[in-house]
Amino acid sequence: MNALEQLSDSLASAVQLAGEGIVRVEGRRRLPSSGLLWAGGDLVVTAHHTIERRSDVTVGLPGGETVGAKVLGRDPATDLAVLRLPKAFGKPLAAAEAEKVRVGHMALAVGRPGAELQATLGIISAIEGGWRTPFGGQLDQFIQSDVVMYPGFSGGALIDAWGRLVGMNTSGVLRGVSLAVPARTIARIAQTLVEHGRVRRGYLGVGVQPARLAKPHGASGQTTGLLVASVEESSPAEKGGLLLGDVLLTLGGKPLASMDDLLAALGGDVVGQAASLEVMRGGKTSTIQATIGERPAPVEEEEE
């Protein structure tokens, strides 16, 4: 075989190898999505946004068999859901070493929305450090590729040229961007979902927008705070006495200069804890005590 034939053959073999760990997930009307066999092979990780119902989810295995699956938990913030199969099937994909995946590497998106595998080829377009999704979830890396997301590819694998898992593809987080949820993030979130059925996130109950401060504040010299534009009823914010027009400066001593700062300060570990909020009200700085709540789960759609 010449170099071109070897390349072509290697790509097809990478797809075939990865395909042993890629399943079809039927959890919504019309278009099935894809999923990854996980852990011991009795779990499936898929894209949360493709699971529209809690029961009656079926999984199409690499061998062609179809089995029922139970939704163990889901995390809308990272677009991950974990399903449990009646027993272990097949072989989960080996993960690529995150540090060795580089911008410019060839990558393939592999999905199984039908009976057979499908794949698209592209390159890794961007890799950045930790990144927060628009829904508040923390990804260990931002991994963007230029693979075409064929219908039903969400929940499938982004693999390297050796057929190893780089991440789970989803088009449900950023519209028009082929984003992969890193393998490391999947491992972390999947474990939490298996243990607790959900990922806890802190909740204050305010709608905010960044606002410039009249003069730099505190030791960090922050120049922006977060203007409170709405306060939800019976929320920790309301109980703590926050008012419309307050400007949040710090939470637990950490500066709140952007939305991201606030989301980062409201991790699952602070649920139920008392926290002091520094606020600017009428030109004066004061401190308010609030007990951080747990962000309520999104309202589930009606069962079919």
Place this chain on the structure above:
Amino acid sequence: MSAPWLEELAENAADVAGQARQTLVAVVQRDRGVGSGIVWSPGWVVTNAHVARTNRLSVRRGDGQALSAKVRAHDARLDLAVLELEDEIGSPAVIGDSSALRTGEWVFAVGNPWGVTGGITGGAVIDPAAGRDGGWLALGLHLRPGHSGGAVVNARGEVVGVNTMMNGPDVGLAIASATVKRFLAEAGLAKTMTRLDRAA
């Protein structure tokens, strides 16, 4: 500095592109623009039905030679047509086995995109058995007006499909060579074309 195998890869790709171009002719429909065709065997061209809608066709080779052509088979549903040329020109294409295609493997499409003679584009096989009957290839490459009727070749330069249309902005659809072979057999042309093939 690039690795030697990367240079070899580029050379191989250029060779396959050259091979694919050998199979290519332009199919000219009077007043309807230019499509592509594949010299399946000397004197015989396979193309899309939508590229051969009139019986007043001519076929142009890469060297500029123009020949008149007659439509010998036409199936609008399959979107396939066979043309017989006035002369037994061209060397036969090597026809590959589309049923052996694997998901993820590399292919090239050759044609006359936007009238550019012998334009080459490449990508990976998304689904080697696409369409309701599995007789199509879904490909990760962009087909443009003028590509229709041209060849899809694999990494060995064998014809595995006929460029036909786009499905959405990023997915090219081609008729699998196995489908073409069935069509030729049903049209009663398979033997004629093979005989000429052997004679060449």
